[in-house]
Amino acid sequence: MRLVLVLNLGSTTSKFALYEDRECVVNETIAHELAVTQLPLTEQAPKRQATIERRVEEAGYHFEDVDAIACRGGLVKPIEGGVYHVDAHLYDELKAFKYGIHASNLSGMMGYQLAQKFNIPVFTIDPPVTDELMPIARITGIKGVERISRFHALNQKGVARKYAAQVGQDYPDVNVIVAHMGGGITVGAHVHGKVIDVNEGLEGEGAFSPERAGSIPNDALYRYGYDHDMTPEEMDHFLSKKTGLLSLLGTNDLTQLSQQYGKDTEVTRILDAMAYQVAKLIGERAVAFKGAPIDQIILTGGIANSNVVTEGIRQYVEWIAPVSVYAGEMEMEALASGVFDVLEGTVAPKYYK
Structure with a gap:
């Protein structure tokens, strides 16, 4: 069994999910207090991280059992779509907010910190700056x-x-x-x-x-x-x-x-x-x-x-x-799927350069 943690942080909420072999077993949205969300983003990160760590444990799971972390993409320089390692270079770019100040950057920042703490590989998939334009x-x-x-x-x-x-x-x-x-x-x-x-x-x-x-x-x-x-x-x-x-x-x-x-x-x-x-x-x-x-x-x-x-x-x-409707957002599922593709060896992750 493989276990993937998904992180999707927004301006007022932190969403996290746990997937066991592509099946979602935990999916929570944490609504943060104004005392947290009104802080500068870099000061929000450790507080949000502590909350998520606690909620994962309360759900009956342990970070030592997590095989990989999937993070929502943030505002960095334009890159091709795909799955990317969140390494030290990408972490520094997210933390600097060089390409825009947005809460989405917190997902990769937190994922990297958790990866360092628990020795887990961490990835981001198809960020909003994905650029494949002709x-x-x-x-x-x-x-x-x-x-x-x-x-x-x-x-x-x-x-x-x-x-x-x-x-x-x-x-x-x-x-x-x-x-x-x-x-x-x-x-x-x-x-x-x-x-x-x-x-x-x-x-x-x-x-x-x-x-x-x-x-x-x-x-x-x-x-x-x-x-x-x-x-x-x-x-x-x-x-x-x-x-x-x-x-x-x-x-x-x-x-x-x-x-x-x-x-x-x-x-x-x-x-x-x-x-x-x-x-x-x-x-x-x-x-x-x-x-x-x-x-x-x-x-x-x-x-x-x-x-x-x-x-x-x-x-x-x-x-x-023909027209088909896929109502709602499937971001958590898409993040998890991209990382499972890497774990199963069908997709090779890229590096942010």
């Missing part, structure tokens, strides 16, 4: 400004691999379009195991989401910021936290809004628009395949739990390829 997908109309690849790589690649396995194929053997729809929305063109084009969801490119504005006509965007006397920092916070469904309908509760669909004219109009904008992104990604057959369009993330949205998207894109 060169022309980077170009914009402003010299010196290029698109970058930051998206829901872990869940997108996880559900793509799951689909491939279900049809008896390996991930590099299939062509799929994956739409991750959650707090942000990213749609990727997965061409033989590489995401060669994807919208930059962290910066708000693409469809509007529950709290994000999505792509806005340039003139309207800069005039809005100017008219409201916003600094770049204020505009960034506004576009990523106070727009989308929150601005349009006063709530980001998609479950509630889905129940009002067809009864409330404005709710119906806005949800139809969200589905249409996601569908347009899927249509854009279809171009990247240059006419090669697309095996499947996959809808995933929390919003995929809404039949209103998924069926709205389906009516626009089913002519491109």
Whole structure:
């Protein structure tokens, strides 16, 4: 029996899971107090680690029995997707927050500390900075400004691999379009195991989401910021936290809004628009395949739990390829699966350079 510990730390919670031979036996979400989450991230790490160590023991497991640790990826320099050793070099990069200050970095930092303490190998899989873009997908109309690849790589690649396995194929053997729809929305063109084009969801490119504005006509965007006397920092916070469904309908509760669909004219109009904008992104990604057959369009993330949205998207894109729904996020499963692949010798882990 092999035992893998999975770590997925966010801004206010720490998720951990234990998998025995690919079966999840423990899955917990720890909601931390404000006294912890308001500390600088480097000061949060030891407190969160102590809590997780205690909860693992309380669940009846011991770190001496753990064969490997799987960690959510953090913000480092752009790298190709895959499984990576969390070694001293990667740990130093995560700890320095050189490429962005985000709680996701804590997963690898904590994993490395636990690995050193208990002599366990530790890995990270498909971080959000996964970059496999084809060169022309980077170009914009402003010299010196290029698109970058930051998206829901872990869940997108996880559900793509799951689909491939279900049809008896390996991930590099299939062509799929994956739409991750959650707090942000990213749609990727997965061409033989590489995401060669994807919208930059962290910066708000693409469809509007529950709290994000999505792509806005340039003139309207800069005039809005100017008219409201916003600094770049204020505009960034506004576009990523106070727009989308929150601005349009006063709530980001998609479950509630889905129940009002067809009864409330404005709710119906806005949800139809969200589905249409996601569908347009899927249509854009279809171009990247240059006419090669697309095996499947996959809808995933929390919003995929809404039949209103998924069926709205389906009516626009089913002519491109069959549509399947993998609702929710499968990040913990994807992290565990990547490490089991290493332990079983089917995948060779890479090193961050």
